[in-house]
Amino acid sequence: MIDYAFKQELARSRENVDDLFYYDGHKVGRGTYGHVFKAQPKVPSAKYPAKEYALKLIEGQGFSMSACREIALLRELKHPNLICLQRVFLTNEKKVWLLLDYAEHDLWHIIKYHRGAKAKKMPVMVPKGMVKSILYQILDGIHYLHSNWVLHRDLKPANILVMGDAPGVHRGRVKIADMGFARIFYNPLKPLAELDPVVVTFWYRAPELLLGAKHYTKAIDVWAIGCIFAELLTAEPVFFCKEEDIKAQSPYHYDQLKRIFTVMGYPQESEWTDFKKMPDYHKLQTDIKSSQTAFPNCSMTRYMEKHKIESDSPQFKLLVKLLTMDPNKRISCKEAMEEPYFKMDPKPTEDVFYKFEIPYPKHADIKKSLAMNIVDDQNQQATNPQVNQAMNQQLDSEPVNKRLRMGGQQVDLVLWSF
Incomplete structure (x- = not known):
């Protein structure tokens, strides 16, 4: 047992x-x-220099298992393309804050x-060099995780x-964030639904x-990176499904599988050797029939x-x-980084x-951005009322409690040539 006086002194010194x-308010x-x-620090110091930080307040009280996992991984794993955990605060009210x-x-x-x-019929795609640099840094960061037995x-x-151009940061550097679902994989893992019966995005699921x-x-993880790569190339989620987030006790989801097959075709046994051995293969056959x-x-x-x-x-x-459908044939992050794509100009x-000047609006406080999102949705309906309206509304009208929001300032579209 910890001495009561020591606990009191520890609480005072926090x-x-x-x-x-x-x-x-931010x-x-x-x-x-x-x-x-x-x-931002109230009094900049050597410990907390004058720059912008992200403060993450963990839900609930004390150290939940998910918070412990995220903190433990972030404290041990250090890589230029992983978000950096600088400090953990535990308040006297048992609230946990992460400084990132x-x-x-x-x-x-x-x-x-x-x-x-x-x-708006102004086809300004993500520049080719930017796509390549983003993808390479994602692969590099995830290769580091996999090398340390982390998914x-x-x-x-x-x-x-992606870091902006604020003072004290590495401009344009990719940072992989949100390690709340990360797991060490040297031991066999339970199915996702047993571990985390919560809302999870299906579009990027293998x-x-x-x-x-x-x-x-x-x-x-490699499959999800492929989905992100396709989205960067086309500005659309490759396996878009109407129900993005589903509270599922079973990982099986026919509509999402149907979307994958609609894009890629139905897998043949020569392409995916163990396809018919998958636990929910018979469910799939029933639903298809x-x-x-x-x-x-x-x-x-x-x-x-x-998409050209x-x-x-x-x-x-x-x-x-x-x-690649068959996970045993899917390329690894290390192998992907050695592909000819990255050796061609423009280099990552x-x-x-x-x-170049960054054309993208900066994140704004959620309250400030609510009105902008409503106006954006109304403009979207006016400019694109046809077949893609439902998809665009779902993609762009993201719930406030799920994603970061951008400011409402007008920004000119910039077409980079690299």
């Missing part, structure tokens, strides 16, 4: 977040298990910016941050998980050519290796913006 930082979003605030890097941008908002340009398990555009795979491999669904002439080649990505291009060749750089 640093108080409210004494150290300005953050009240909530900019939330992660898997907590709320995120933009903060603050990033002005994330891929969800960057892609939304370019998707908005497409909707991220929740890779999606909103969890891929087909083997959707078919009830009992154990995780590094290949699930009852819905009378067929997938003729569906292929990734046809899908990407609609040719099948003989280096980016397409890498994409199909990342999005540490600053994904290539020292």
Whole structure:
């Protein structure tokens, strides 16, 4: 037992977040298990230099298992492309705060910016060099995790941050965030639904998980990276499904599988050796038969050519290796980084913006951005009322408590040539 006097002295000596930082009223979003605030030190010091920080308040009281996992991993893992945990605060009220890097941008908002340009018939795609640099840094960061026996398990555009040009930060550097679902994988893992019966994004989930795979491999993160890569190339989620977030006790989800097959075609046994051995294969057959669904002439080649990505291009060749149905044949992060795509000009750089002016709006406080989002949705309906309206509304009208929001300032579209 800890001595009572020692506990009292420890409580008195704790640093108080409210004494150290300005953050009240500057909530900019939330992660898997907590709320995120933009903060600045009240009195800059060597310990807390004058710059912007992210303060993450963990939900609930004390150290939950999820908070302990995230903190333990972030304290041990250090890589230029992983979000940096600088300090952990435990208040006398048993609230846990994490002090992290603050990033002005994330891929969800960057892609939304370019998707908005497409909707207004101003096709300004994410620059090729920027796509390459972002992808390389994601692969580098996840390769580091995998080398240390860690799976991220929740890779999606909103969890891929990009540093802005604020003082004291590495401009244009990718930071992989939100380690709330990360797990060490040297021991067999339980299925996702047993571990985390909460709302999880399905669009980036590998087909083997959707078919009830009992154990995780590094290949699930690689699939998600492939989904993000395709989204950067097209400004649209490649496996968009109407119900993005589903509270599921079972990982099986027919609509999401149907979307994958609609884009890529139905897997043949020669392509996926263990396809018929998957736990939920028979459920899939029942659903296909009852819905009378067929997938003729569906292929990734046809899908990407609609988006002006040719099948003989280096980016397409890498994409199909990342999005290989059979997890045993899916490329690794290390192998992907050695692909010819990254050896061609423009080469990937540490600053994904290539020292150009950053055209993307910065994150704004949630209250300030609510009105802007309503106006954006109304404008979206006026400019694009046809077939894609439902998808655009769901993609762009993200719930406030799920994603970081951007400011409402007008920004001119910038077309970079690299």
